[in-house]
Amino acid sequence: MSRNGYLFAAYAATWIIHIAYLGTIVRRYSRLQREIEDLKKPGVRS
Amino acid sequence: MKRAFPILGVLTAILLSYALYLALIGAPTEKTMGDVQRIFYYHVPSAWTAFILFFVNFGASVFYLIKRRSAADIVALVSAEVGVVFCTVVLITGPIWARPVWGIWWTWDMRLTSTLVLWLIYVSYLFLRRFSSSGETPLLAAALAVLGAVCVPFVYFSIWFFRTQHPQPVMGGGGSIDPRMLHVLLINWLAFSCFAFLVCWSRYRLERLQRDVDQAHAMESLLDPRGSLR
Numbered sequence: 001m002s003r004n005g006y007l008f009a010a011y012a013a014t015w016i017i018h019i020a021y022l023g024t025i026v027r028r029y030s031r032l033q034r035e036i037e038d039l040k041k042p043g044v045r046s
Numbered sequence: 047m048k049r050a051f052p053i054l055g056v057l058t059a060i061l062l063s064y065a066l067y068l069a070l071i072g073a074p075t076e077k078t079m080g081d082v083q084r085i086f087y088y089h090v091p092s093a094w095t096a097f098i099l100f101f102v103n104f105g106a107s108v109f110y111l112i113k114r115r116s117a118a119d120i121v122a123l124v125s126a127e128v129g130v131v132f133c134t135v136v137l138i139t140g141p142i143w144a145r146p147v148w149g150i151w152w153t154w155d156m157r158l159t160s161t162l163v164l165w166l167i168y169v170s171y172l173f174l175r176r177f178s179s180s181g182e183t184p185l186l187a188a189a190l191a192v193l194g195a196v197c198v199p200f201v202y203f204s205i206w207f208f209r210t211q212h213p214q215p216v217m218g219g220g221g222s223i224d225p226r227m228l229h230v231l232l233i234n235w236l237a238f239s240c241f242a243f244l245v246c247w248s249r250y251r252l253e254r255l256q257r258d259v260d261q262a263h264a265m266e267s268l269l270d271p272r273g274s275l276r
Contacts, residue, residue: 003082003146010085010142011066014092014135021131022245029252035259039266 051247058240065230065237073230085143086227091235092135093161095242097198099129100168104195107188116257119184122191123175124249126168128242133165148211156204157212164201167194 001009069087076083106122109115140158141151152158171190175183205212223231 001146003080006082006142006146007084010139011070011088013138013142014088017131017135017138018241018245021128025245025249025252028256032252032255032259035263036255039259039262 051244054240054244058237058244061233061237061240065234068230068233074224074226076227079147082143082146085139087230087234089136089139089143090231091238092132092139094235095238096129096132096136097202098239099125099132099242099246100164100195100198103129103168103191104198107191107195110184110188111192119188120250120253120257122184122188124246124253126171126175126191126194127249128246130165130168130172131245132238132242133161133168137161137165153211155210155212156208157201157210160197160201160204164194164197167197 065087069084073084073087075081102125103122106118106125110118110122140161144153145151167190171187171194174187174190178186180186204210
């Protein structure tokens with residue numbers, strides 16, 4: 001690999017790690033929204 | 047507060063873009079290493095940000111041990127999680143930088159090994175939080191966080207105490223750095239710190255919401271006539 005290839009790999013790895021982590025936050029938030037919707041349904045609690 | 051988040055998000059995105067421009071184009075090229083030295087502008091700010099987050103985790107854990115406030119427990123959890131993400135960046139970008147410069151991906155010297163041990167301590171902290179269902183989990187996690195925080199200064203100053211392959215620290219290491227490089231480094235650190243703050247903020251809101259939903263589920267099972275507690 002060329003020296004610029006290492007530079008690109010390091011920067012790309014940094015953003016892949018951060019975006020992957022942000023993706024887990026978004027996924028958890030969506031799941032939580034669905035749970036909240038389920039809790040709000042009137043028939044669920046009766 | 048709801049308006050502040052998107053405004054800060056846009057400002058952080060602009061700052062990160064400017065920091066990336068400076069790191070790749072604006073900063074002078076280092077004479078011996080060439081362009082690959084620019085990994086420095088991501089590697090070092092990520093390490094500093096991780097250390098700060100681990101200290102936030104330590105402060106929040108101590109506060110939790112004294113006051114038993116739920117908010118402190120959430121801050122401790124969130125800062126450890128985001129700190130581990132930044133520490134992972136350090137452990138990935140370090141070997142990518144080492145390979146063309148040292149000729150090896152990894153060496154078991156004190157700085158590298160102690161950083162890996164620090165990462166493992168905080169990963170075990172997160173595993174404890176994730177998989178232990180005991181009511182004492184936040185207390186045990188807070189105690190582990192205090193132990194982890196002791197390792198942070200050791201990692202930073204390990205270069206002083208041991209002969210290592212790793213270069214001297216930029217701050218307080220006795221070495222010199224071109225002022226233009228220092229400027230780019232500090233801009234990148236500021237950008238990553240703002241990014242870390244925003245990620246922590248959204249993760250904090252998510253965790254609070256998660257605990258509210260868990261509480262609602264618990265209430266629901268108590269009120270449900272078919273529930274096992276009735």
